[in-house]
Amino acid sequence: MRPIVQVRNLCKSYRLGQGQQGGRQGTGRDAVIWALRDVSFEVLPGEVLGIVGRNGAGKSTLLKILSRIVRPTAGEVDIYGRLGSLLEIGMGFHPDLTGRENVYLNGAIIGMSRGEIRRKFDEIVAFSELEKFLDTPVKYYSSGMHLRLAFAVAAHFEPEILILDEVLAVGDAAFQQKCFRKMQDVIQEGRTIFFVSHDSAAVQRLCGRALLIEAGRLKDDGPAETVVKHYLDGAAAAAARD
Amino acid sequence: MREVWAHRELLYFLIWRDLKVRYKQTALGPAWVVLQPLLMALVFTVFMGWLARVPSDGVPYPLFAYAGLVPWTFFSSAVSVAGNGLIAHGPMVTKVYFPRMLIHLALVGVRLTDLLVSFVVLFVLMLCYGVGVRPSILLLPVLVLQATLLAVGIALWFSARIARRRDYATLLPVLLQAWMFASPVIYPARLVPERWRLLYSLNPLAGVIEGFRSALFGLPFDWAGMVTSGAVTLLLLAYSVGSFLRADENLVDII
Numbered sequence: 001m002r003p004i005v006q007v008r009n010l011c012k013s014y015r016l017g018q019g020q021q022g023g024r025q026g027t028g029r030d031a032v033i034w035a036l037r038d039v040s041f042e043v044l045p046g047e048v049l050g051i052v053g054r055n056g057a058g059k060s061t062l063l064k065i066l067s068r069i070v071r072p073t074a075g076e077v078d079i080y081g082r083l084g085s086l087l088e089i090g091m092g093f094h095p096d097l098t099g100r101e102n103v104y105l106n107g108a109i110i111g112m113s114r115g116e117i118r119r120k121f122d123e124i125v126a127f128s129e130l131e132k133f134l135d136t137p138v139k140y141y142s143s144g145m146h147l148r149l150a151f152a153v154a155a156h157f158e159p160e161i162l163i164l165d166e167v168l169a170v171g172d173a174a175f176q177q178k179c180f181r182k183m184q185d186v187i188q189e190g191r192t193i194f195f196v197s198h199d200s201a202a203v204q205r206l207c208g209r210a211l212l213i214e215a216g217r218l219k220d221d222g223p224a225e226t227v228v229k230h231y232l233d234g235a236a237a238a239a240a241r242d
Numbered sequence: 243m244r245e246v247w248a249h250r251e252l253l254y255f256l257i258w259r260d261l262k263v264r265y266k267q268t269a270l271g272p273a274w275v276v277l278q279p280l281l282m283a284l285v286f287t288v289f290m291g292w293l294a295r296v297p298s299d300g301v302p303y304p305l306f307a308y309a310g311l312v313p314w315t316f317f318s319s320a321v322s323v324a325g326n327g328l329i330a331h332g333p334m335v336t337k338v339y340f341p342r343m344l345i346h347l348a349l350v351g352v353r354l355t356d357l358l359v360s361f362v363v364l365f366v367l368m369l370c371y372g373v374g375v376r377p378s379i380l381l382l383p384v385l386v387l388q389a390t391l392l393a394v395g396i397a398l399w400f401s402a403r404i405a406r407r408r409d410y411a412t413l414l415p416v417l418l419q420a421w422m423f424a425s426p427v428i429y430p431a432r433l434v435p436e437r438w439r440l441l442y443s444l445n446p447l448a449g450v451i452e453g454f455r456s457a458l459f460g461l462p463f464d465w466a467g468m469v470t471s472g473a474v475t476l477l478l479l480a481y482s483v484g485s486f487l488r489a490d491e492n493l494v495d496i497i
Contacts, residue, residue, distance in 0.1 A: 067338075068339040069335075069336065069337070070494050087338070092338075097262060097263060101259075101262065104255065108255040109255070110338060113251060
């Protein structure tokens with residue numbers, strides 16, 4: 001099978017102090033941080049790829065490059081399909097707009113067409129369980145309601161390749177269960193998914209394969225079970241050292 | 243450009259959102275679109291028209307000033323809002339991909355709808371002063387387009403600079419203030435001495451605003467000045483778009 005995503009020798013460096021107040025550019029004395037170094041992998045259509053690693057390891061940078069938000073310093077990314085990413089749910093929600101209006105706005109921002117949102121509108125509302133509050137401005141929503149509406153839109157976003165960053169942990173236990181089941185449905189549909197989470201159990205249950213990123217480098221790539229174990233062992237060892 | 247077109251629905255939603263939330267928690271609501279240039283016209287009428295006795299090409303000064311303030315208010319508010327657009331939309335820009343230029347287009351688009359409203363008031367004012375509408379007003383859409391392109395260009399240039407250095411955000415209102423006095427908003431361009439006229443017409447807004455009044459009040463057109471200003475507008479736009487796209491590569495890293 002032909003890969004749907006190819007990443008070759010991806011590097012991303014950030015210059016510390018760049019753009020900060022008073023920091024002058026071009027002095028050559030700014031420290032350079034490598035957020036990603038020489039990362040290469042391929043993903044086949046329908047694969048569900050978990051990405052694990054400690055904070056600051058470069059997971060988010062990788063997702064941002066895949067989403068085209070950030071440009072790599074070196075290396076290439078080839079994507080063969082419509083890609084959508086949810087690095088944050090409820091992006092662009094406006095407090096003064098009603099739930100209904102925000103569904104349309106948020107949908108458009110993450111990349112759904114108006115027709116697509118209209119078609120799925122009832123499903124989204126049913127999923128959020130907020131039928132009664134649709135015409136209330138979201139500033140009067142509780143934070144739980146806010147998250148439910150946001151996740152409901154996100155869950156009905158159906159690009160061929162989906163990038164998810166820590167979006168499962170929303171709402172109360174019952175709603176989390178519902179989100180988890182929804183995720184399993186989405187996976188069953190054969191979509192290609194990138195899934196970043198600190199919830200190791202969720203990664204093991206949802207993903208077939210996982211990548212371990214450490215200090216910007218790809219440390220491990222294989223079945224989710226073993227990679228997550230590798231990650232947890234490493235984390236335990238690091239904790240023991242401290 | 244093709245990408246901007248592909249995202250036109252998002253552009254529509256962004257404009258729609260801004261129009262929708264704009265006047266929440268104001269008592270007068272959308273009336274402000276009209277009131278702002280009207281009040282400005284009143285202030286300038288008192289100080290420039292009555293006290294300083296600035297000539298107004300045979301048009302009653304309040305009408306003269308309002309006709310200049312309508313395009314100027316559009317331009318300056320579009321530039322100041324869209325120029326700061328990138329940092330104002332920072333959270334969105336760093337979390338989701340779409341052509342960044344969409345933000346500027348949306349913000350200028352919102353001001354464009356304001357402009358349409360202030361046109362209605364302009365025509366009412368003309369009616370009150372007994373100034374008839376002439377076929378030359380058919381030129382107005384071209385002038386509006388020119389002002390729009392100019393606003394988009396300047397906003398793009400500034401927003402890329404502001405993303406890198408906030409100093410430009412402080413500089414912008416000062417520049418706009420100076421630009422207003424360097425444009426025939428509250429005085430006619432013929433007050434500018436002949437030998438400075440060429441330099442003056444390099445200010446693209448001079449052509450737009452003079453053209454506006456000529457089209458509205460049937461005054462003679464300064465075709466050379468308008469062509470110059472059109473050419474300068476296109477050059478500035480091309481330069482700004484190019485410079486924005488170049489800067490865009492790394493904007494997200496520094497915003």
